[in-house]
Amino acid sequence: MTVDYRILSVSEFGRTMVDNIGWVRHMGGRLWLTNHGRNVASVVPVYQCEMLERWDGLKLDEERRRIEAVYRRMERMLEGE
16 A cells, blocks of 8 residues: 655645645545755654554553643643733
């Protein structure tokens, strides 16, 4: 099975984000985002991130809860200022 790729500049991605995220979601493709011609990030289907997390020994749900807890603590701290 071959995976389709698209290479876009960050600015082009910003202008076409909805369409490109739909393409990733429905077609399983991957986007490589560039800034001044250098690869800086990628957009991949969630199932591929989940596979990477299993490989890294992470769990998406646990990590999401941890990040949300950090945000809540930060919000409480900022409200206290």
